Amino acid sequence: MHDDRSHVQARLRRFTRERLEPAVHPEFQPLQVAHWSVPDEPVPFTDAVDREYEPTPVGWTWGRAWSSTWFRLSGRLPEGWSPEHTEIVCDLGFTADRPGFQVEGLAFRPDGSVLKAVSPRSHHLPFEADAEGDVTLYIEAAANPDVAGEWTFAATPFGDKLTSGDVALYRLGAIGFVRRDETAWELLQDIRVLSGLLLELPQDSPRHHAIVRGLERMLDIVDPDDVAGTATLAREAIAPLLTSPAHASSHRIVAVGHAHIDSAWLWPTRETIRKVARTFANALELMQRHPDFVFAASSAQQYAWLEEHHPALFARVREQVRAGRFVPVGGMWVESDTNMPGGESMIRQFLHGKRYFRERLGVETEEVWLPDSFGYSAALPQIVRGTGNRWFLTQKLSWSQVNQLPHHTFWWEGIDGTRVFTHLPPADTYNSELTPAELLHTERNFKDAGAATTSLVPFGFGDGGGGPTREMLAAAERSRDLEGLPRVEIAAPSGFFADAEAEYPDAPVWSGEMYLELHRGTYTSQLRTKQGNRRSERLLHEAELWSATAAVRTGEPYPYDELRRAWENVLLLQFHDILPGSSIAWVHREAERDHARIQEELTTIIDRSAAALVGRGSTPLVANPMPLPGHGVDAFAIAAPDETASAATWERRPDGGVLVDNGVLRAVIDPRGLVVSLVDAVSGRETVAPGGAANRLVLHRDTPNEWDAWDIDDHYRRNATPLDAGHPDSLDVVAGDDGSAAVVVVRSFGASRVTQRLTLAPGAPALDLELVIDWHESQKLLKLYTDIDVHADVSAAETQFGHINRVTHENTSWEAARFEFCAHRWVHIGEPGYGVAVANDSTYGHDARRTPRTGGGRSTTLGMSLIRAPRFPDPVADQGTHTLRIALRPNAGIRDAVAEGYRLNRPVRRVVGDHAAEALFALRSETVVAETVKLADDESGDVILRLYESAGGRGSVSVTALFDSAGCERTDLLERPTGDAHDASSATLELRPFEIVTLRYRRRR
Structure with missing residues (x-):
């Protein structure tokens, strides 16, 4: 008898293709x-x-x-x-x-x-x-x-x-x-599981031989000319193979029906609305026929779309939610990127998402569900726990090119010390079909075997939607307790997490960011979308601040609905294929349009609120370039501009370069247009490394190995064209009416041109650099390098509500793989006693490396990825003109870096009128930042103040409400009380490093 695996598999394939599959639909x-x-x-x-x-x-x-x-x-x-x-x-x-x-x-x-x-x-x-x-x-x-x-x-x-x-x-x-023919279909499912298992088993194992012999007997029994008449006998022949139970020590897999639906990617959001309806309809149809089927779906936005466009279908979903079979997960508005959204945006993803699930579906989600985002910020654990969540799930880190996290189940610790119980499904996919190969890969791959026994696998067609199929459910049923496979049960994620945490409470700890060693280009692709996000976040902050101030001071109605819509629109645009720049042209065209509309609407809200403060009909706002202490709670002891400061002066040097001096900084720009010297008057120390420059532009070849818009691969560093080899097109000096002096350098290359405007304002401690880039390249990366004469072991880069330190060397494969990292508004490069802050208004991709120093020792080069030109999925990504701003501040500590980040990104508006000086709060602190002021989300009229410690140390802050308050209480990030109340309108708080504190002030009516 022929019983080798290849023989029976060949016979099975032909029988299945030519006889059995046609017999299912005769x-x-x-x-x-x-x-x-x-x-x-x-x-x-x-x-x-x-x-x-x-x-x-x-x-x-x-x-x-x-x-x-x-x-x-x-x-x-x-x-x-x-x-x-x-x-x-x-x-x-x-x-x-x-x-x-x-x-x-x-x-x-x-x-x-x-x-x-x-x-x-x-x-x-x-x-x-x-x-x-x-x-x-x-x-x-x-x-x-x-x-x-x-x-x-x-x-x-x-x-x-x-x-x-x-x-x-x-x-x-x-x-x-x-x-x-139901029997023929069931036989087909039997064969698929057994033949798939056969391919995974050792050929010398008893189970292998038993399946080979059983399948041979089945093939002998079934009549190819009468499949319908012999299918029952065929099933009976292999039934013992499908009832042999799994080993007692087999791994346990909780299979969760799922369909990861990208809210936009290779299709626009209007198509996602229809994909949601199709996928949810499929899940509901399966529930009618399979009483044990459980389906989990994330993203409140997608449920809201369904409710708006298919209310009857939504009602059916809600009915199954109540039955516990259709399970909302994640608690976020969308499955957002987590590298680039600001801290307040990350909180609002949960505030808006969990509110929708609670109000519309009666569900309080506890697990964060982000299987496909491109790395995970170290600030997330505190945000996750502060928004009422217990658990965190992702799968994407299995895509890392070099290193894999050492655990699949662990505690993840954030920058403030908060921990969240986390699971990475060892299946290495969120689109499982529950094949034997996938199930056995899950069991063999599980890194915590011995200490833990359970993992989760999401199954169903995803990305473009579709979800589970009846064939997948048949595979799950046959794999429930089958010799040679792990045990499989279909259940909700919460059940898995509760069991896993109870079984493994002393799971190991991973501290810091979960960096994806892939898709590093998403920090830079589609610059307009990223700039739109940064500006919309700023205007949301201002709109809430001014609206709250006007409501408290004048009784102006607070625009709850308008702000809610604006936030939800921005949160959608932070989806992990929109903000990262990895969607088709249609998506980004609409994102730019939507950000422009949002910004116009928010500006109208700000102007309306300011007009209420100064008296209707007055000119409401006067722009002020720096935050003022005590006003608008942007401030944390940032000095106001010194109006007595001397104007910046400039002079031509004999070599054709320019020297600019404002009494605080002295900058030398050589004939190539490079800042070759930057000295601050306080320390007298040179910032620029010997032989280096503070504004070097380098054009890199950017041809990723696989995913254009997603990836920057490290070989880009070996293909670099400096753009300072010769003299620029022009180098001019412009004196500003405000007493500033600016050196304007124009440089052409390829089909593109960059205009750099280097400005020193009177008394300013930072050199401002504005870049206007007319970009017409393909598969190129433009970077700005700053050579800093600092011996830095680490760089500090802002993330949500704090910063993260990353080493500047590449001693290990982990460090070498982090050759491009994400920063928010600033990066600080420092050594004991001296540092330099580099702030930006719309740049996220950075690198920081040690470089040999002329004269001995080493210096540090900070690179900023300004713009790319990928060809897929948008072949004309970022073509056109862009404007970016960067600030270079010598002799700066972390606190100065924070201040520069706020200065570039939140230029404060000052009200001129009857209520001009009446800020809502007075704060006194060296390091605690007042991030947000708004009225409470429950429309009670209470005032919410959100603070965080910004420097990474213990922070003390004195807060006084400057309005009639009945006291305040601490809340979680969703504005729910935590039990710590103060009757007075003034309080002094002690914050741990990077701690976020939310205070709710009750107004006297």
Whole structure:
């Protein structure tokens, strides 16, 4: 008897392909198909149902990119067919076995209720007929192009509706009734599990031989000419193989039905709205037929879309949420990026997300669900716990190119010392199909085996949606307790986390950021989207501050709804494929448009509030370049501008360069336009390293190994073209009316040009650099390097509510892999007694490296990634003109770095009028920052003040409310009381390093 694995597998493949799969649907009867093509953007069912439909044959080519076509299916149950064994198959023209990345459809009943979605791996529809046996269905089909091109990720015009053309992409396939043989289908699922297990087993194991012999017997029993008649006997032959239980020590896997749906990526957000409806409809249909099925879905935004566009479907979801089978997870508005959003934005992701889940679905989520974000900020643990969460899940770190975290289950410790129980599914995917190969990889890969016994695997088609299929549920059922596999059970994530934490309370600790050793280019790609985010965050802060001040001082109505909408729009745009710049052109075009609209709306709110403070009809605002102490709570003892400071002076040097001096700083710009000297008057120390410069521009070749918009690979450093080899196009000096002096350097290269404006303001401790970049390169990276004469072992880079220190050497593979890192508004390079702060208004990608120093020792070079030019998914990413601002402050400590970051990013507005000096709070602290002032989210009128310790040490702050307050109490980050109350309007607080404190002030009415 032939019993080797290759023989039986070859026999199985042919039998399955030629006999068993056709036997599942042995008969087919076509339905009548008609269509109506939507002229432009998608329309609801009510608009589509009464249109004129045209008869449509099989093979009809249809669907220009991003268009929609409605198909009407009609027919009668064939004579003699049983409704219980009939379903409909619908091939819309699927081009590959890839759900979520091509044509998709959603089926509606004639009354407009949703039935189910169709896609390449789930193209069946349940049979439903009227009393006479007649069937009528409508399918909204989306002709979404395969932008990824079978994962080739080449430049494509299909990334925008404006450039994708009118060519029909799809050819309609067979649509009709099929008679379904349930026994043949079940046999097919049996074979898939056993053959998959067979491939994973050692060939000399008893289990291997038993499966080979059993499958051979089954193949001998089943009659290829009568599969239907012998399928039951075939199943009985292999039943013992499927009832042999797993070993007592087998790993336990909690399988969570899931469909990670990118809120935008290779499709616009308008398409995500439809993907959510399709995926959720599929999950609901599976729940009707599989009582143990549990489906988890994140992102309050996606539920809100469903509620708005498909209220009846949303009502069905809510019913299953109450039953515990449809499980909202994550508690965030969207699965956002966590590297670049500001601290307040990260809090609002949870505030808005958890509020929606609580108010609309009656659920208090406790797990953070971020399987696909591109690395995780070290500030997150405190934010996670402060917003009422207990657990954290991600999978993306398995993508790291060099190093893998040493644990899959552990406590993650943030910059302030807060810890959160964390799990990285060892399946290394959030799109599992629960195959034996995936299940055994999970068991073998689990790094905490011996100390822990359980892991989680999300299963279902994701990214583009679709979710679990009935085949996946069949695999889960067969793998529940099967020899050779880990035990599998379908359950909600909360059950897994509760069990895992109870089993492994002394899990090891990972401290600091969870850095993804991949996708480092996302700190830089799509500069306009990033600038829009930074500016929108600033205006949200100002709008809340001024609105709260006007409400308290004048009774002006607080714009709760307007601010809520603005926040939710910004939070959506922080999704992990929008803010990082890794979406198609359409997405970023809309992001830029939306940020512009948001900023206009917020400016209107600010102006309205300021007008209320000064008296309506007055000119409301006077710009002030620096924060004022005690006003607007931006301040933490930042000095006001010295109006008596002498104007900056300048002089031409004999070599053609320029010397600029404002009495605080002296800068020398050589004939190449490079800042070769920067000395502060207090220390008298030179900032620029010998032979170096403070503003070197270098153009790098930027050809990532795989993912254009996502990645910067380290070989970019070996392909560098300095842009200071010769004299610039021009070098001019401009004296400002405000007493400043600016050196303007224009430099051309390739098809591009950069204008640098180096400015010293009177009495300013920092040199300001404005760059206007007219960018027309392809696959290039422009970096600005600052050579700092400082012997720094670490760089300190701002993150949410604090900063993170990273070493400047590459002693280990972990350190070498972190060759590009994310910083928010500033980076500090220091040695004992002296440091330099470099602040920015819209740059996130940085690197800091030790460099040999002329004359001995070493200095430190800080690089800032200004702009890129990837070709995929947006082939014209960032072409055009951009303006960025950077500030270089010598003789600076961390506190000075924080001040420069605020100065560049939050220029304070000063009210001139009756209430000009009436800030809401007076603060006194060296290091504690008042980050946010707003009215309470519950619309009670209470005032919320959020503080944090910014320097990384113990911080004391005295806070006094300058309005009629009945006292204050500490709350969590969601503004819920924590029990610590003060009756007085003044309080002195002690904060631990990087601690966030939220105070709620009760106003006297």
